[in-house]
Amino acid sequence: MKRKQHKGLSIKIVAALYAAIAIIVLTAVVVFIGYRLFEKHVTSDYEKYAVTVLENAYIITSDYSFGDMIASREMPSGYEDMRERLNKIKENSDIEYLYAIYFDDVDDIHSLTYAINTKTQEELKAGGNYTLLGTPCEEGSFEDETVKVLQEAVRKGKKESGVLDGYSDEYGHMLNGYKVIFDSNGDPVGLLCVEIDMNDITVELNQYVRNVVIFAAIFTVIVIGIYVTKIEYSVIYPITGITRASDDFISKIGDQDAMDESAAGLKKMDIRSKNEVGDLYRTVSRMETDISGQFRDIRQYTENILKMQNGLMILMADMVEIRDSDTGAHIQKTAAYVSLLLDGLKRKGLHPDILTPQYIEAVIKSAPLHDIGKIKIPDAVLNKTGELTKEEYEIMKTHTTSGKAIIDKAITDVEGEDYLVEARNMAAYHHERWDGTGYPEGLKGEQIPLSARVMAVADVLDALTSPRVYKPAFPLSKALRIIEEGKGVQFDPDCVEVLKESIPQVIEILKKLNPGYVEEEGES
Numbered sequence: 001m002k003r004k005q006h007k008g009l010s011i012k013i014v015a016a017l018y019a020a021i022a023i024i025v026l027t028a029v030v031v032f033i034g035y036r037l038f039e040k041h042v043t044s045d046y047e048k049y050a051v052t053v054l055e056n057a058y059i060i061t062s063d064y065s066f067g068d069m070i071a072s073r074e075m076p077s078g079y080e081d082m083r084e085r086l087n088k089i090k091e092n093s094d095i096e097y098l099y100a101i102y103f104d105d106v107d108d109i110h111s112l113t114y115a116i117n118t119k120t121q122e123e124l125k126a127g128g129n130y131t132l133l134g135t136p137c138e139e140g141s142f143e144d145e146t147v148k149v150l151q152e153a154v155r156k157g158k159k160e161s162g163v164l165d166g167y168s169d170e171y172g173h174m175l176n177g178y179k180v181i182f183d184s185n186g187d188p189v190g191l192l193c194v195e196i197d198m199n200d201i202t203v204e205l206n207q208y209v210r211n212v213v214i215f216a217a218i219f220t221v222i223v224i225g226i227y228v229t230k231i232e233y234s235v236i237y238p239i240t241g242i243t244r245a246s247d248d249f250i251s252k253i254g255d256q257d258a259m260d261e262s263a264a265g266l267k268k269m270d271i272r273s274k275n276e277v278g279d280l281y282r283t284v285s286r287m288e289t290d291i292s293g294q295f296r297d298i299r300q301y302t303e304n305i306l307k308m309q310n311g312l313m314i315l316m317a318d319m320v321e322i323r324d325s326d327t328g329a330h331i332q333k334t335a336a337y338v339s340l341l342l343d344g345l346k347r348k349g350l351h352p353d354i355l356t357p358q359y360i361e362a363v364i365k366s367a368p369l370h371d372i373g374k375i376k377i378p379d380a381v382l383n384k385t386g387e388l389t390k391e392e393y394e395i396m397k398t399h400t401t402s403g404k405a406i407i408d409k410a411i412t413d414v415e416g417e418d419y420l421v422e423a424r425n426m427a428a429y430h431h432e433r434w435d436g437t438g439y440p441e442g443l444k445g446e447q448i449p450l451s452a453r454v455m456a457v458a459d460v461l462d463a464l465t466s467p468r469v470y471k472p473a474f475p476l477s478k479a480l481r482i483i484e485e486g487k488g489v490q491f492d493p494d495c496v497e498v499l500k501e502s503i504p505q506v507i508e509i510l511k512k513l514n515p516g517y518v519e520e521e522g523e524s
Helices: 011-063 066-072 078-091 121-125 144-156 199-251 256-268 276-323 330-347 357-369 372-376 390-413 418-429 450-465 476-485 493-500 503-513
Strands: 097-103 112-117 162-168 172-182 188-197
Touching: 011 066, 011 078, 011 097, 011 162, 011 172, 011 188, 011 199, 066 097, 066 112, 066 172, 066 188, 078 097, 078 112, 097 144, 144 162, 144 172, 144 188, 172 199, 199 256, 199 276, 256 276, 330 357, 330 450, 330 493, 330 503, 357 418, 357 450, 372 390, 372 418, 390 418, 418 450, 450 476, 450 493, 476 493, 476 503
Parallel strands: none
Antiparallel strands: 097 112, 097 188, 162 172, 172 188
């Protein structure tokens, strides 16, 4: 069976998308939380480290009464010794800068001035220079917000060390540690500062995010692969199997054996899931089995009805035949001739729009009713042994209109029975003539229904080849000659041609249904 194409996304793809979205959202949340926690943890460690370095440096500055140097704006001999010791602290730590500053005017944030700075040996070899006490800080070296915090710390004489996050276009993210320097009188005179470059930490955090994303991507692929495989086995395969089996069953509705086979094929899938898929399988399987059984019952019921209908038609035709002492086996022979003529017309490719299998079946089935109107003809007329008078002949002709009326009433009572339409046509018009001189309506040529034109030939053929009270049975050759003479006058020329081409089959019917028929020399 051709695989059905879906207009929308399959369950497998939708499930994979949902799983991917769930993992991506979860990963984003984990990465964000992890990033923030990692950043907070690293920042906290660096803040502690900055304070530790700052406290060690502050001890050294205290040994040299650095506060008095700043207050007096002088650099005694111990100034450079102090710088050397501070240099070593910077050399042996991970800080970026270690220096001291003061406000030349504590009320002016722009009066910030260097008291000392440090350099590593590597920086000095690279051309770095010391900054001496009293050197003004370059404009823009510190953000105003940072300077204001430092200014407030000096004003208040803050004893404990402090830490600030600093950002600038030139240096990026820097962690600033500061501690107020006091002179021997206990007055705040400046600040000892350290700076740690946090840009490397940002790089580490970004690397952390990339690693998590890569891991999450690999994890997502693995999980989705396992998930989709599980979905394929436990959901897609059963549903696809049920769908295909249902499509197959639907395509075979009407063919009982094929329906039974398709329903049995679904049962063989033997899906034992105890979830919704299992419920669906069991419901569809039970439905197919029930539908197949119902179709079997309906088919049997239909066959019984058809048999009953056919039996009733034969019974009605027999009632007429019993009353008509001249028409022995007439309904069987005319039905056989009708079947023969219809098959011949179809074989020759004539009337393809009319001669469908259903039409042929309806005409053959209803052929026995073509003389049903004779049931209303009085016995004195129907079985008269002599020639009918003009008045009696007019009475006999009414069997066509009576037959039409009887079957029209049946059509009204039994809706949708197409074969009754052709039964009416044959009953009403089988005595019409091709040239328009027949009865009851004087129809001409193809105005006459095809079934009635066929019945006209079959009816006359049987009348000619069967014995009647007013004549013996004519030989087939004579009957055919008479019918040939009526070609295009009384009979449809095509029907006559088909009859002439079907002589062997006609002889077989005569042998079977005409008692005492003797084959003429040369007929075979």
